[in-house]
Amino acid sequence: MMTHLKKYTGLLFIALSILGAGCIEKERPIAPRPPSQLESYQVSLGDGYGTRSHFNLSTGEVVASHPKEAWDLAFAVNSESGIPILQTRLNTSRFMRVTALENTNLNDPFPESVDESLWGFDSPIGPHDGLVMDQVDFSNGEICLLDMGYSSAAEVMGFMMVNIQIDGNQVTLEYKDEQGPVMSSSFALDDNREWTYFSLLSGETVNLEPEPGTWHLMFSGYTEIFDFDGGPLPYLVTGVLSIPEGTLVYDAGTDQNWDDLFNSDWEDMEFTNHWNAIGYDWKSYSLELGEYSVDDAHLYCARDAVGREFLFRFLDFYDSSGNPGTITLEIRER
Numbered sequence: 169m170m171t172h173l174k175k176y177t178g179l180l181f182i183a184l185s186i187l188g189a190g191c192i193e194k195e196r197p198i199a200p201r202p203p204s205q206l207e208s209y210q211v212s213l214g215d216g217y218g219t220r221s222h223f224n225l226s227t228g229e230v231v232a233s234h235p236k237e238a239w240d241l242a243f244a245v246n247s248e249s250g251i252p253i254l255q256t257r258l259n260t261s262r263f264m265r266v267t268a269l270e271n272t273n274l275n276d277p278f279p280e281s282v283d284e285s286l287w288g289f290d291s292p293i294g295p296h297d298g299l300v301m302d303q304v305d306f307s308n309g310e311i312c313l314l315d316m317g318y319s320s321a322a323e324v325m326g327f328m329m330v331n332i333q334i335d336g337n338q339v340t341l342e343y344k345d346e347q348g349p350v351m352s353s354s355f356a357l358d359d360n361r362e363w364t365y366f367s368l369l370s371g372e373t374v375n376l377e378p379e380p381g382t383w384h385l386m387f388s389g390y391t392e393i394f395d396f397d398g399g400p401l402p403y404l405v406t407g408v409l410s411i412p413e414g415t416l417v418y419d420a421g422t423d424q425n426w427d428d429l430f431n432s433d434w435e436d437m438e439f440t441n442h443w444n445a446i447g448y449d450w451k452s453y454s455l456e457l458g459e460y461s462v463d464d465a466h467l468y469c470a471r472d473a474v475g476r477e478f479l480f481r482f483l484d485f486y487d488s489s490g491n492p493g494t495i496t497l498e499i500r501e502r
Contacts (some may be wrong), residue, residue, distance in 0.1 A: 184437030199385055211387045213493040217406050218320025220261055222378050225470060225478045225499055226379065232378045236261040236389065239318055239365040239374050240328075243339055243357055254334045256301035257363075258290045260391040263404045264326065268304045269311050270273060274329055274342055274350045276409055282313065287427050289402045292392050294443035303305070303390040306332050316368075330370055343368055362413055384472055385446070386411050387495060392448065407494075408449030410441075414473025422465040429467055430479045439471055450482045456485035460485040478502040 191314040209228035211221050221233040222422035245252045258264040267286045269279070288300035304312045316325035331342040340354045353371050359366045361377045394401040410417045420429055449482055451462045462482050468476045480499040487494035
């Protein structure tokens with residue numbers, strides 16, 4: 169059952185990790201950095217970069233964190249058009265992907281193969297740029313095939329067939345893994361959170377997201393989509409996302425002075441709500457040296473939903489022992 173698909177996606181994952189910001193074969197600890205003289209904060213990504221952390225720019229604290237295996241799908245209702253629409257996003261920190269299955273029901277066997285061109289990934293820009301699960305026409309009988317991606321230990325997590333139905337605030341999921349049988353779960357969306365998270369592996373919702381207004385950034389792996397040879401190239405990277413509603417980011421680049429930018433007028437800056445506006449490329453990896461470097465001249469501005477403003481930059485990607493995966497950043501609130 170889909171054995172060759174697993175082999176293919178495993179090879180793809182290894183290639184992406186070697187080329188990107190994941191587990192690189194030559195990656196090794198480096199000599200510890202000297203202590204910084206700046207007031208700074210640290211966020212650890214954990215073993216295998218498998219921890220996702222919600223971060224508050226005002227306090228410099230991680231207000232909540234969870235392993236990337238804790239959830240598979242997240243749900244929210246978008247009412248911007250005046251008509252409530254259920255949006256479903258994938259756990260992109262696991263390199264999850266999806267394809268629609270026509271003329272198939274959950275009692276059917278898993279397909280032996282899937283054309284690679286039919287797999288879809290969520291946009292790293294965020295739900296306003298489109299989520300691939302939203303393109304599946306569940307109301308007209310389509311179901312979807314989920315590639316569950318990879319664990320923190322780079323283990324294949326298998327495939328699931330899923331059907332989603334919504335009635336008001338109530339979501340019903342029917343799903344099965346490759347061993348079956350078909351399972352069903354119903355739950356109400358959490359009115360006190362932007363997103364409601366569900367684990368297909370445990371068959372229940374999971375309380376992961378902090379209350380609105382208590383966090384600004386997500387430190388995590390995620391799937392970036394690059395333009396390669398005229399087509400999309402999904403790529404697993406490690407970086408920072410500005411997920412909460414109302415959080416806006418301006419990438420000030422590397423040519424501005426820290427103090428001058430802090431004291432300047434920010435009103436004409438082109439802030440964006442793109443989740444990946446900060447992204448991953450404040451660091452780079454040298455295959456020759458086998459280590460990361462961080463460009464601390466690269467400055468970022470952020471504004472939250474209540475108008476608070478922050479200037480920040482990244483200083484390091486190593487802990488005090490020289491192990492990669494601990495992000496150090498400096499923040500000043502205006």
